[in-house]
Amino acid sequence: MTTLITPPDLDPSTVPETRHAIYRVIQQSLGNIEAHANATTVDVHVAVESGLIRFSITDDGRGSSEEERQLAQSRGSYGIS
Numbered sequence: 898m899t900t901l902i903t904p905p906d907l908d909p910s911t912v913p914e915t916r917h918a919i920y921r922v923i924q925q926s927l928g929n930i931e932a933h934a935n936a937t938t939v940d941v942h943v944a945v946e947s948g949l950i951r952f953s954i955t956d957d958g959r960g961s962s963e964e965e966r967q968l969a970q971s972r973g974s975y976g977i978s
Contacts, residue, residue: 899927903943910945919943919950926954934958 908916923941930936936958943952961969 898937899939899941901941901943904945906945907943907950910948911950915950919952923952923954930954930956930958933961 904910911919927939927941930939934956936956939954939956941952941954943950945951
């Protein structure tokens with residue numbers, strides 16, 4: 898299950914390019930969660946705060962070990978630094 902919470906003033910607070918960038922980052926994150934996390938729930942929260950767009954994406958997935966992160970980094974993956 899995926900939950901998305903966005904403020905009603907998101908569109909008037911941003912230009913189309915900003916909305917597209919947010920969409921692509923969230924899309925990539927959801928793809929990574931699907932491919933790697935084994936998550937059953939995902940929460941996406943988007944907020945407009947003091948003229949800034951803030952968002953968080955959380956899931957109940959399995960996480961990754963330090964060894965997995967180092968291996969991914971050695972292969973050139975960005976992942977979570």
